[in-house]
Amino acid sequence: MKTYRVLVVEDDAPVRNLITTTLRANDYRYIAVSGGEEAVMETASHNPDIVLLDLGLPDMDGVEVIRRVRSWSNVPIIVISARNEDEDKIDALDAGADDYLTKPFSVNELLARLRVTQRRLMIMNAGGASDSVFVNGQLRIDYAAGCAYLGEEELRLTPIEYKILCLMAQNVGKVLTHKYITQQVWGSSWENDVVSLRVFMATLRKKLHAAPDMPQYIQTHVGVGYRMQRVDG
Amino acid sequence: MQHVLACLSSAPSNARIIAAAARMAQGFGARFTALYIETPDFAVASAADKQRLNENTRLAEQLGAQVETIAGEDIPFQIAEYARLSGVTTIVLGQSAASRRRILPRPSLTDQLIAYAPSVDIHIIPDGQFSARYRPKRAEDRDAAGIVTDVLRSIGSLLAATVLGVLFDNMGFTDTNIIMVYILAVMLISVITSRLVFSLIASVVSVFAFNYLFTEPRFSFAAYGTGYPVTFITMFLTAMITGTFAGRYKQQAGQAARNAHRTRILFDTDKLLSVAQGREEILRALAGQIGKLLNRTIVIYPAENGVLAEPLTYGHGAQIPCDGQMEREAAQWAYTHNHRAGATTEIMPEAAYMYLALRVGERVYGAVGIEAKDSPLDASENGILLSILGEGALALENEKNAREKEMAAVLAKNEQLRANLLRTISHDLRTPLTTIAGNASSLMSSGESFDQETRRRLSEDIYNDAMWLYNLVENLLYSTRFENGQIDLRQSTELLSDIVEEALRHIRPGARTIAYSAGDEYLLVHADARLLTQVVVNIVDNAVKYTPEGAVIEVVMRREDAMAVVEIADDGPGIAPEETERIFDKFYSGANKSRIADNRRSLGLGLYLCRAIVQAHGGWIRAGRRKPHGAVFTFAIPLKEVTFDEDLSGSGG
The missing domain is CATH 3.30.450.40 (GAF domain)
Structure with a gap:
């Protein structure tokens, strides 16, 4: 199994310590830095597999770090933010971050996010993006036929619901902001589109969640956006 | 408090008096008022006098006096009245005013003041170089046009009287009627002209005209009748006196009108100012x-x-x-x-x-x-x-x-709240911090010697206490957003079920069951997602905290008219009826503390915050009792109505 290299960018020593201890205990390799400039430099020179980035850095805005890194690299970035920085979180996601963690987070949550990102990396590396069929658990999307299935049943979706589902599937594991989704689906992000998105998402989730014991394919991140999770089986 | 009163006048020496009064007021730390009594003579005062009065008024104003004007004729009486009504303790007068005497022996101004207001101190300031008797001069530079008009009017009136007299004479009326006509003319002149001198001259002229035209021998100033000199004198005096009175009456009427106008404006001002808000x-x-x-x-x-x-x-x-x-x-x-x-x-x-x-x-x-x-x-x-x-x-x-008083009261209240808050917080933080520090130090020093189960229990306690502290800090942080009634809402349109589900994800119910039902409807609300999530967290958290293990907590959503309603009910011991209102008060943490499942006191901030947040969204929140036992919290916020471009129930893809 591959050992992943993680760049930890966190200025607070105890939190940095917590993260690196967790990483070490779970067989990750890591580099820890405390500033934004260093983070950009380390990303360029060490080419890590995943970046864990605290938004509140002393020398540079975390969002700025993402913009700089994104100018040449597609390395997955997981943002770590305090809970009252919703807008910053959305900015970070729009700037190209893949996922976020809210302080205080549990160690298990951190590890789960890392696993999700690893799976994304595997799919990206396998070049599966060009597949004409997307499979996630019981969910199957046939892009060529323009149909989606849950198990053997064809899902009865409206055109917009289908469009949203495809968008989520293409970015599986990644949190998509409301703004991103509305821009992709409607081509704009008016208030009315955002409102519509809420309702389409709710109906879509209901159709994907046919039985109570089934897993949720689409997670809601209140105030931020949505994410399709990988489901086993 | 001392109150110094200086009398304003048009006298050149008045400035000294004002200055002296101002010094006195400053020395006493007293209120300082400058009073001007506007007499009927003022209307005919010379421009120089008016100018000087203006200057003196300004000086008084500059020296910090409150300037008041009162109309009246009896100067000492008006001063004394004002002094009595305004609580004046000291009156400052000039020497000339104090010693001014009329032609007739009258008591001096000072004597009269003492008689009218015996309890007031009276200070007399020597006039120095101005000791030469000053008399206000009448205006001399009246415009010529005014005089010409007055002269014409006088001549016209006298001519009319003469014509009427000739007419009466021809008709054989007695002298008395003609005299009456002349007196009438003089009275008329005193009313229609602006100065007494015209009616005086008119009285003289009318006596001579009567003598010349109507007494034997006609067309001469001689008179045969022995009684005529008396007639002439009586006629002159009568004409003069009636003329003077009429003139004075006219002035007084004018002044009364001005007075009424002024009083009305001041009264209106008073009334308007007293109802003005802010x-x-x-x-x-x-x-x-x-x-x-x-x-x-x-x-x-x-x-x-x-x-x-x-x-x-x-x-x-x-x-x-x-x-x-x-x-x-x-x-x-x-x-x-x-x-x-x-x-x-x-x-x-x-x-x-x-x-x-x-x-x-x-x-x-x-x-x-x-x-x-x-x-x-x-x-x-x-x-x-x-x-x-x-x-x-x-x-x-x-x-x-x-x-300022209101602000001070608010400030004092805030200070009180802050002190309470700090006291409560420091007390309430101590318990979990003690557990965290104690358990952590046990794990550090002798972690190896504990068995797996003990280590797990200690760690779990640390985790739970840390989460409790975290939630408390969240509530404190949110409550700062409601400081001073200023509400900082970051609203967007959200599905209510998303918010409630997000909140339930943060709850650790322990051995209690949470039964959640979203209902079939999509309830859209325009809300601050974070704050509204905190409302649900706080209420459900309370339900967990105040119910025994095995309890069931139901979370239900529904539409009620234009409101989205969330109901959170438990089957615990419930709330005492007298507490259903008070539990939403700031820092209210329950009268019966033994009911709290863990031994930790609540900060009394959670439900207060819930109410503040719900009300800020234009909604309501209330607590109730459930049969047979348990508590029900219901809150509602307005629904957001939206229309969609696409049929949601459509099929295909």
């Missing part, structure tokens, strides 16, 4: 009244924190722009020096407006500009203007005091 309204009422009185454009620069704010203009009559550096500087000067400036004054006379300080004593509340480029205010306008400004400044002062 500074803005006071200023508007003030400007309105001054504008009504003077029919000029008024501009007010209210003072804010020691500097003049943007001016407020109130149009009356010609609109002359009051902007520009010059106007502002003049207003600033008036404000800073507590002295009038601008048009018609020595300070920056090029300005279009005259600026007066709006003040109570030494405390200045702004500057009032009155458009006076080409037409200065006359003394009576000035007097009443000062009264109105005084009233206005007093109203502003009262308003400011009331506001």
